[in-house]
């Protein structure tokens with residue numbers, strides 16, 4: 438089984454990464470830090486140089502479990518993650534069906550943002566026929582998702 442952690446935080450070792458560590462608890466996985474990559478906004482020309490979107494998409498296609506983490510910025514997901522998700526509109530036929538998706542959200546007062554972020558990720562899952570497994574915003578929820586991650590159904 439392969440696992441990927443798509444981290445939408447600007448901090449590689451911040452709270453979102455910490456919650457990522459709690460869901461994986463040492464399980465092998467590939468971290469993808471969106472802020473380290475160059476992903477164009479949808480509709481922007483990339484010129485001669487390809488951006489990193491297709492590279493990440495290829496990794497997602499090859500994996501079983503996708504953990505998506507984001508901090509809350511201004512009552513929303515991070516721009517890194519939103520830019521990345523918008524680009525899925527370029528690959529609407531991508532073979533992602535059956536992949537399990539777990540959501541991690543970190544914020545100082547994330548309550549207002551959670552319904553919106555959850556809705557976006559659920560909509561993404563519906564379109565691509567991926568299985569939304571749930572959200573964690575704290576250690577105890579991350580622990581529950583960890584058990585889902587290791588108990589394959």
Ligand SMILES: Cc1cc2nc3c(=O)[nH]c(=O)nc-3n(C[C@H](O)[C@H](O)[C@H](O)COP(=O)(O)O)c2cc1C
Pocket residue numbers: 446447448450451452453454508509510511512513543544545546547548
């Ligand atoms: C630009 C910016 C905007 C933020 N806006 C919110 C917000 O609206 N609601 C919230 O709960 N936290 C907000 N925060 C706090 C972060 O979500 C919080 O510190 C989070 O744990 C950071 O995760 P990280 O350590 O992975 O970067 C904001 C932080 C930044 C930098």
